[in-house]
Amino acid sequence: MQRESRVRQVGTAVAVCLGLSLLGCSAAPNPAPSAPSPAGSDGPGATAAAFAEALNERDTATLMKLSGLTPQSFACDTVADQFEVWAGALDYRIDDPPTADDPVADLSYPAWPTPGETLRESDDERTSIELDLIQSDGEWSVAWPAKWQISVQPPNAQTYMRIGHDDQACVLPADGGKFETLAFPGPQTLFFAQDELMTAAVSEDIVVGQ
Numbered sequence: 001m002q003r004e005s006r007v008r009q010v011g012t013a014v015a016v017c018l019g020l021s022l023l024g025c026s027a028a029p030n031p032a033p034s035a036p037s038p039a040g041s042d043g044p045g046a047t048a049a050a051f052a053e054a055l056n057e058r059d060t061a062t063l064m065k066l067s068g069l070t071p072q073s074f075a076c077d078t079v080a081d082q083f084e085v086w087a088g089a090l091d092y093r094i095d096d097p098p099t100a101d102d103p104v105a106d107l108s109y110p111a112w113p114t115p116g117e118t119l120r121e122s123d124d125e126r127t128s129i130e131l132d133l134i135q136s137d138g139e140w141s142v143a144w145p146a147k148w149q150i151s152v153q154p155p156n157a158q159t160y161m162r163i164g165h166d167d168q169a170c171v172l173p174a175d176g177g178k179f180e181t182l183a184f185p186g187p188q189t190l191f192f193a194q195d196e197l198m199t200a201a202v203s204e205d206i207v208v209g210q
Contacts, residue, residue: 044098044133047140048105051131055092055109058084060184068141075181076170079163083184095128103133103140112186112207127210144182147209150190151180155202158192162201165189171196185209 047066054062060080064070071077096106111125132143154161154174161179163170172179173196185208193201 043100044103044105044135044140045094047133047142048094048098048107048131051142052092052094052107055185056090060084063184066142067144069144069182073182075172076163078168078170079181079183081168082164082188083186094131098131098133100135103135105131105133107131109185112210129209145209148183148185149181150183150188150206150208151178152190152204152206153178154192155204156192158194158202160193160196160198162191162193162198163188171198183208 051063051066053059054066060083064073064080071080074080090109092107092109094105095108098105106128107130108126108128111127129145129147131145134141134143150163152161154177159174161172161174163172163181163183170181172181179190187205187207190204190206191198191201192204193199
């Protein structure tokens with residue numbers, strides 16, 4: 001008798017489980033939902049942080065990738081060389097991280113000296129600019145800051161400009177009476193002349209991004 005009772009109990013339990021299954025139910029508790037990924041782990045905050053890190057490491061390839069640029073985005077593909085050779089790390093900081101709802105980051109860095117001066121590390125002499133983050137097809141990129149470019153009028157009607165000192169320097173003809181190119185932040189020495197060979201050149205020191 002006890003065995004028949006146990007059989008009836010098992011049969012009843014199986015029937016209950018089958019009934020629940022047919023109704024789309026489960027006797028087992030629902031699994032806990034998976035934890036969401038950390039906010040900003042692959043969003044504008046992470047992109048802005050990677051941009052600042054690439055600046056500190058002089059990683060021009062990553063800077064261009066994060067901005068959707070190529071060497072051809074600049075007047076010469078050697079413009080990046082001037083930035084890559086600077087020794088030592090700077091202190092680029094994201095002071096106000098962006099969010100998807102407010103995709104603008106505050107980027108600060110030490111005030112750049114003109115060529116020949118010593119870099120000023122005081123927090124009282126930092127430059128602060130806004131980085132606009134842009135989303136396209138689910139990916140975030142950094143809009144190249146408008147202040148990071150060279151845009152100068154040639155002195156004394158000079159028609160050529162050279163960026164840099166060595167044989168790989170960028171030599172540009174004037175375009176509409178002006179020299180313009182995207183540039184990386186920092187000090188630059190520009191040389192101007194009336195011919196492409198840069199004979200009798202005059203120079204001018206500027207700081208990109210200040």
